[in-house]
Amino acid sequence: METKNFILINQLCSNYNVELSFFKQLSEIGLIKIMTIEQSHFIHQDKINDIEKMIRIHHELDVNIEGIDVVFNLLQKVDNLQNELTSIKNRLQLYEND
Amino acid sequence: MAFIDYYKILGVDKTATDKEIKKAYRKLARKYHPDLNPDNKVAEKKFKEINEANEVLSNSENRKKYDKYGKDWKHSEEFEKARQQQQYQRSSYQGSSGGFGGSGGFSDSDYSDFFESMFGGASSSARSRSVKYRGQDFNAELHLDLKDVYTTHKQTLTVNGKKIRLTIPAGVKNGQVIKIKGHGGKGINGDPNGDLHIKFSISNHTQFKRDKDNLYLNVDLDLYKAVLGGDITIDTFDGKVKLKIKPETQNGTKVKLKGKGFPVYKKEGQFGDLYITYQIKIPTNLTDKEKELFRELAKL
Numbered sequence: 141m142e143t144k145n146f147i148l149i150n151q152l153c154s155n156y157n158v159e160l161s162f163f164k165q166l167s168e169i170g171l172i173k174i175m176t177i178e179q180s181h182f183i184h185q186d187k188i189n190d191i192e193k194m195i196r197i198h199h200e201l202d203v204n205i206e207g208i209d210v211v212f213n214l215l216q217k218v219d220n221l222q223n224e225l226t227s228i229k230n231r232l233q234l235y236e237n238d
Numbered sequence: 239m240a241f242i243d244y245y246k247i248l249g250v251d252k253t254a255t256d257k258e259i260k261k262a263y264r265k266l267a268r269k270y271h272p273d274l275n276p277d278n279k280v281a282e283k284k285f286k287e288i289n290e291a292n293e294v295l296s297n298s299e300n301r302k303k304y305d306k307y308g309k310d311w312k313h314s315e316e317f318e319k320a321r322q323q324q325q326y327q328r329s330s331y332q333g334s335s336g337g338f339g340g341s342g343g344f345s346d347s348d349y350s351d352f353f354e355s356m357f358g359g360a361s362s363s364a365r366s367r368s369v370k371y372r373g374q375d376f377n378a379e380l381h382l383d384l385k386d387v388y389t390t391h392k393q394t395l396t397v398n399g400k401k402i403r404l405t406i407p408a409g410v411k412n413g414q415v416i417k418i419k420g421h422g423g424k425g426i427n428g429d430p431n432g433d434l435h436i437k438f439s440i441s442n443h444t445q446f447k448r449d450k451d452n453l454y455l456n457v458d459l460d461l462y463k464a465v466l467g468g469d470i471t472i473d474t475f476d477g478k479v480k481l482k483i484k485p486e487t488q489n490g491t492k493v494k495l496k497g498k499g500f501p502v503y504k505k506e507g508q509f510g511d512l513y514i515t516y517q518i519k520i521p522t523n524l525t526d527k528e529k530e531l532f533r534e535l536a537k538l
Contacts, residue, residue, distance in 0.1 A: 231449050
């Protein structure tokens with residue numbers, strides 16, 4: 141399988157100075173998907189942004205894995221609400237300046 | 239350049255212990271951390287302030303200096319000497335530092351002039367804290383007119399001095415964000431580049447109102463045409479359209495023109511609908527003859 145778009149987890153561990161177990165826990169809770177290609181573990185590069193966010197939340201705010209899950213769910217809700225708000229604001233223009 | 243009360247920022251007393259400072263910082267960081275407050279400039283500013291306060295108060299050497307010179311830093315010769323010494327030490331450190339992730343979230347500009355003047359820039363601990371593998375994501379806002387986004391078009395943007403040729407698909411919405419992969423900050427040592435996020439701000443100077451893919455238009459209709467029926471021609475984004483007005487059309491009557499609305503985003507050939515609302519205009523400045531005829535009509 142092509143590994144061009146995937147990043148080796150071991151590489152991320154050394155770059156971010158985190159344990160492999162951290163990624164495994166994130167995977168167990170369903171926050172990331174670990175791909176195993178020829179016995180090596182990878183993560184899709186599109187998830188890097190989220191992973192960096194998870195590491196920052198974990199390290200800088202002392203939030204555990206369950207907490208990260210809660211935060212990500214809430215951020216997703218915030219994002220959905222933000223989109224809804226934009227859509228409603230656009231809709232409101234229909235009734236303005238009449 | 240004003241004095242900054244770091245104790246006040248963290249909400250702690252001047253006699254606070256290291257533990258109390260750490261606790262106050264953590265509590266505020268959880269509230270204002272940029273990852274928890276996306277696109278919130280106020281939170282971002284606040285986070286920088288509490289970071290700076292923590293940078294000073296959690297470091298015993300910095301705290302001692304701040305407590306000693308604090309408010310009088312401007313007039314103190316002793317302070318100036320200490321500052322120069324500090325800057326010298328920092329430049330030596332930075333010269334020899336390498337490490338991973340230089341493109342991260344903390345830069346000297348994230349600190350106030352007061353901090354820069356007193357401590358000479360961000361410390362190594364703040365720099366190493368930023369987690370970055372890929373390049374930094376860039377955010378940009380693109381202002382367009384509704385007419386511009388009726389058709390797919392190409393536009394060249396300059397982001398951080400780099401020209402990017404962009405295809406803007408027809409039907410993009412106000413407030414919509416699109417991600418241009420790999421056009422953000424450069425990754426270090428061959429790591430992936432960041433992404434460019436473009437938010438569209440679409441202003442509407444047309445007579446149409448837009449809701450998603452549908453357009454709405456109010457059309458004035460004179461009384462005689464509304465009563466007797468006839469033809470009118472209206473302008474749409476797609477050109478002129480001739481409409482038949484039924485006799486006895488009521489004020490506020492709505493007509494749907496299928497497929498004459500706005501293009502559906504990324505679905506070529508698909509369009510929303512155009513909704514027309516007729517607004518019947520009662521004639522004004524009637525002549526005596528017209529008034530007479532209306533009186534006769536009323537008697538019938």
